[in-house]
């Protein structure tokens with residue numbers, strides 16, 4: 001199996017730091033609980049530090065207690081490859097980058113549902129891209145309409161849903177005010193109009209209030 005990036009070991013030594021070279025090219029292992037991504041919880045995508053290939057989504061990251069960043073799934077089939085590793089008198093499955101072949105870690109069968117896998121990965125093999133691939137892929141997958149401005153990318157989709165509810169609430173509230181004002185002015189004949197208007201006003205107010213509470 002040849003790597004898609006043809007670099008000599010000398011080239012890699014130029015690109016990578018000493019510890020990155022040791023882990024990625026010499027199949028080293030960082031000390032447990034020493035890596036910067038072990039307890040990292042931000043939303044985004046973990047990419048290969050050697051070549052930038054997207055490897056794992058924060059959505060599949062979990063706390064395994066092992067001392068290394070752990071994931072129960074890979075971001076996309078083919079983005080990582082597997083090799084049998086019988087070093088250190090153990091029979092393990094090594095996980096390598098599907099593009100540059102860099103050593104990432106190992107995969108075990110004691111992970112959580114739905115895959116039952118535990119990808120035990122060195123922080124040093126990873127780089128983190130916050131809110132770039134994951135959220136956008138989710139938008140594309142679910143064929144959601146585009147957010148109206150760039151700042152919206154990366155915010156939880158639930159918040160966007162709630163914001164549209166607030167907008168509907170504002171419209172209902174406005175209609176309610178107009179109808180109730182009309183009803184009050186003509187109170188002799190339009191008591192029902194005023195009541196309907198007030199009901200709409202409170203429904204609108206309730207929707208906005210609900211959204212505010214969720215947005216906090």
Ligand SMILES: [Zn+2]
Nearest residue numbers: 048051097100
């Ligand atoms: Zn790579």
